Amino acid sequence: xxxxxxxxxxxxxxxxxxxxxxxxxxxxxxxxxxxxxxxxxxxxxxxxxxxxxxxxxxxxxxxxxxxxxxxxxxxxxxxxxxxxxxxxxxxxxxxxxxxxxxxxxxxxxxxxxxxxxxxxxxxxxxxxxxxxxxxxxxxxxxxxxxxxxxxxxxxxxxxxxxxxxxxxxxxxxxxxxxxxxxxxxxxxxxxxxxxxxxxxxxxxxxxxxxxxxxxxxxxxxxxxxxxxxxxxxxxxxxxxxxxxxxxxxxxxxxxxxxxxxxxxxxxxxxxxxxxxxxxxxxxxxxxxxxxxxxxxxxxxxxxxxxxxxxxxxxxxxxxxxxxxxxxxxxxxxxxxxxxxxxxxxxxxxxxxxxxxxxxxxxxxxxxxxxxxxxxxxxxxxxxxxxxxxxxxxx
Numbered sequence: 001x002x003x004x005x006x007x008x009x010x011x012x013x014x015x016x017x018x019x020x021x022x023x024x025x026x027x028x029x030x031x032x033x034x035x036x037x038x039x040x041x042x043x044x045x046x047x048x049x050x051x052x053x054x055x056x057x058x059x060x061x062x063x064x065x066x067x068x069x070x071x072x073x074x075x076x077x078x079x080x081x082x083x084x085x086x087x088x089x090x091x092x093x094x095x096x097x098x099x100x101x102x103x104x105x106x107x108x109x110x111x112x113x114x115x116x117x118x119x120x121x122x123x124x125x126x127x128x129x130x131x132x133x134x135x136x137x138x139x140x141x142x143x144x145x146x147x148x149x150x151x152x153x154x155x156x157x158x159x160x161x162x163x164x165x166x167x168x169x170x171x172x173x174x175x176x177x178x179x180x181x182x183x184x185x186x187x188x189x190x191x192x193x194x195x196x197x198x199x200x201x202x203x204x205x206x207x208x209x210x211x212x213x214x215x216x217x218x219x220x221x222x223x224x225x226x227x228x229x230x231x232x233x234x235x236x237x238x239x240x241x242x243x244x245x246x247x248x249x250x251x252x253x254x255x256x257x258x259x260x261x262x263x264x265x266x267x268x269x270x271x272x273x274x275x276x277x278x279x280x281x282x283x284x285x286x287x288x289x290x291x292x293x294x295x296x297x298x299x300x301x302x303x304x305x306x307x308x309x310x311x312x313x314x315x316x317x318x319x320x321x322x323x324x325x326x327x328x329x330x331x332x333x334x335x336x337x338x339x340x341x342x343x344x345x346x347x348x349x350x351x352x353x354x355x356x357x358x359x360x361x362x363x364x365x366x367x368x369x370x371x372x373x374x375x376x377x378x379x380x381x382x383x384x385x386x387x388x389x390x391x392x393x394x
Contacts, residue, residue, distance in 0.1 A: 010034055014065045016058065017382030018072040022165045023047045025054055028379035029061070042379070058132035069386050071136035072129070073378065076121035078105075081141040081171060081181025083339060085109045090116070092338060095182075108139075113178035115139045138385055140169045141181050142394055143378075146385050147350055148173060149393075151374065158346035159369070161325070162378070163317045163353065168325045172333060172344065179340055180333045184325045317353045323363075330367060347371040352378065 017028040029041040045054040062068045080095055090096050090107065096116075099105055107116045117139060125137055144160035147153065153160075155175045162169035172180040326347070333339050347369050349355055355373045363371045388394045 013067045015386045016070045017379045019379040026379040079117035156345040157342035163351040349373045350376045
């Protein structure tokens with residue numbers, strides 16, 4: 001143990017993990033005291049408008065603590081993991097052949113496999129955090145190594161996926177040895193669109209079939225209205241016929257009585273018509289108010305449902321991108337001679353986002369490996385990796 005490490009045992013240590021989560025810097029802060037007490041805190045900063053506030057916070061923490069370690073995850077596109085070691089073997093892989101400046105690539109051999117990234121991208125991150133300083137820039141391909149050990153996951157050939165909104169880290173490990181690794185951020189949208197259109201067509205056909213077997217409510221209502229109208233006019237016609245028959249056989253006295261009755265009837269009809277008109281106006285007013293209220297409620301409900309749908313969408317993984325990653329890479333792993341093609345037994349999806357249960361069932365049924373979603377916070381995992389790096393465990 002070095003002198004510095006020995007001295008650190010007598011001071012509180014602060015670990016800060018930083019994860020750029022789709023435009024938001026998520027921070028996990030862990031304070032470890034010599035007594036063994038641990039305090040944790042979570043903070044977030046908007047990457048567009050609160051970067052300076054983030055830097056001020058990091059400088060403040062460093063000024064208040066003697067021992068502070070800050071780590072961030074490398075999210076550059078020019079990076080990956082290979083199941084071999086040695087520069088000659090690296091050049092067998094297409095992802096390495098496509099890199100324009102091979103001298104700009106930084107490789108770290110891991111004992112039977114290797115991770116790589118761009119020196120230029122690492123320099124950008126260091127320059128961005130120049131004032132506050134960054135102690136570690138971790139490769140995302142180290143997360144499955146840490147997670148498998150800490151969560152006691154299967155040592156058989158297993159898929160480990162780090163799934164964020166528009167970022168997939170796809171790896172296959174057997175024990176501590178990487179068999180396959182790829183970062184997926186940009187894909188050919190046509191492949192995703194074709195699958196989406198197919199699903200929409202299937203849904204439309206299903207809905208059309210349902211509509212064809214539904215009883216016509218409009219036709220039923222029209223029949224009811226026709227029956228009601230006929231009954232009304234038939235009843236009126238019977239009353240008029242009876243009145244005509246009475247007039248033919250009436251006397252003068254009967255005529256006077258009839259006239260009085262008609263006057264009363266006219267007055268009653270007039271009063272009833274006024275009442276009916278008033279009731280109709282009141283009903284129309286109520287109906288108008290009801291329609292306006294219903295419209296307001298409907299619009300409010302639609303807006304609320306739309307907002308809720310957006311919130312749900314934001315908190316879910318991109319299922320299409322995730323399925324695409326699994327399908328493409330499993331096929332490549334089994335058929336490309338560069339990979340060992342061990343039989344995959346498990347699939348672990350590590351994410352802080354929601355994953356639909358039906359999606360997990362679909363993956364299990366199509367690919368025949370047990371699939372499990374494990375909820376993780378990447379900022380917390382980065383903090384955990386700081387301790388493992390200091391202890392030389394990764």
